[in-house]
Amino acid sequence: MTKSQSRLAFWLLIFATAVWGSTFIVVQDGINAMPMMMFMGWRFIIAFGVMAAIRPKALRMTKQTFRQGFFIGIALSLGYWTQTFGLYTTSATVSGFITGMFVVLTPILAGLIYKMKIPASGWLGVALATVGLALISLKGWSFGVGESWTLLGALFFSFQIMWLSRWATPSTSYSIAMTQVGTTAVVFFIGGLFIDGFQVPQGQAVWTSILFLAVFASALAFIIQTWAQSHMNPTKAAIVLSAEPVFAGLFGVLVAGDVITWRIALGGLGILAAMYLVELGPRHSPEAIDDLSEPHQGF
Numbered sequence: 001m002t003k004s005q006s007r008l009a010f011w012l013l014i015f016a017t018a019v020w021g022s023t024f025i026v027v028q029d030g031i032n033a034m035p036m037m038m039f040m041g042w043r044f045i046i047a048f049g050v051m052a053a054i055r056p057k058a059l060r061m062t063k064q065t066f067r068q069g070f071f072i073g074i075a076l077s078l079g080y081w082t083q084t085f086g087l088y089t090t091s092a093t094v095s096g097f098i099t100g101m102f103v104v105l106t107p108i109l110a111g112l113i114y115k116m117k118i119p120a121s122g123w124l125g126v127a128l129a130t131v132g133l134a135l136i137s138l139k140g141w142s143f144g145v146g147e148s149w150t151l152l153g154a155l156f157f158s159f160q161i162m163w164l165s166r167w168a169t170p171s172t173s174y175s176i177a178m179t180q181v182g183t184t185a186v187v188f189f190i191g192g193l194f195i196d197g198f199q200v201p202q203g204q205a206v207w208t209s210i211l212f213l214a215v216f217a218s219a220l221a222f223i224i225q226t227w228a229q230s231h232m233n234p235t236k237a238a239i240v241l242s243a244e245p246v247f248a249g250l251f252g253v254l255v256a257g258d259v260i261t262w263r264i265a266l267g268g269l270g271i272l273a274a275m276y277l278v279e280l281g282p283r284h285s286p287e288a289i290d291d292l293s294e295p296h297q298g299f
Contacts, residue, residue, distance in 0.1 A: 009231035013240045014275075016224040021247025023217045025255060030209035036084060037192030038199045042210050044185035047218030051178045054219075061175040068167040069179025072160055076180060077187035079156035082149045089146030096245050098150040100133040105158035106238040114166065122235045125274040129242040132270030135263045136245050161241065165234035168226050177226035181218060243271050 030039050052059060061069075087095050103126055110116040160180075168176050192199070201207050229237050246268040253260055 005231055009228040010236075010240065012224045013228040013232070013237060014243065016221040016228070017241055017243050018247045019217050019221045021244045021249075022251045023213060024248045025251070026209045026212055026217075030206055030213070033203065033206045033209075034199055034201060035192060035196040037188055037195050039201070039206075039210065040080065041185060041189035041192045042201055043213045043218055044181055044188060046210065046214035047222075048178065048182040048185050050215055050219040051174075051181060051223065055174055055178075058175045058178055061172070061179070065172045065175050066179055068163070068172075069176040070183050072163045072167070072176065073180040073183025074187070075156045075159040075163065077184045079153045079160060080184075080188075081153075081191070082156060083153035086146045086148075086150030086153060089144065090150060095146075095150050096136070097133050098147055099154050099157065100242050100245065101130070101151065101154045102158040102161060103129045103133070103238045103242040105155055106161050107235040109158050110162050110166075110234050113162075116234075118235050121277055122233075122239075125239045125277045126235065128270050128274035128277065129239050132267040132274065133242060133245065135267030135270065136249065158238070161229070161238050162234045164226055164229040165232055165237055168230040170227065170230050173226040173230045174223060177222045180226070181222055239271075239274050243275065246271050 033039075083095065083099055086098070090098075107116075107118045107122060107126060111118060164176075201210055249260065249264050249268065
């Protein structure tokens, strides 16, 4: 992997994170109009169709690549599901912080399961990102059932991030991304059928929301994430992805007229400092966090 590829992967993952940060208002409008499970099912089904239409040859993949994409998709689906269950009994701000704890769980899992070594700069970046998330999200909270569901969701998201960096290669990234999205579509659509029954989106506004999410926040964003993480350590990826609430806040200011508070500003600076640390700061060091000295492993 060249330095230019590493830089491109870093900035592309930031772009994907910004796209996801822009979706909070769109998703909120959509799930107010139809049940969340069916809404997400349509989103990911359309996204899979778009990805297959763009590159149909990617459907021809090895069994190993399919298994990898399938398990990554299961982790992503369970992350969304448990996060949603948590939102029934906890606030969105607390949910945002606990979900963002994948930035801590990812390096812990990578170390425990795959014996990956995380340099001191990586742990410092994790700490800065965690403090930033807390400043943006928390205003006092207690830990109950809803928070437990949300923490479980963060754990599933950690597996998704870790497995992407562990299994994806530049040559298999598209197939893995497509399989991940297709698996998520099936999980949500079947879940929606059992919980709410079959429903078709009604009205131009709902279809606009679904199409935007399907094309940009699902097909494009997951293609980018998977390719970027094939060039990136999972800890570094988790730190970059933790910037999602920063972009959500920026879009809230630009679109919804929200006000930037000192907590949001400081929290955002903390996350940006974490990203600077893992991308630019240790470049000259042999401990550089994006050093993928370990080969990508099969499942």
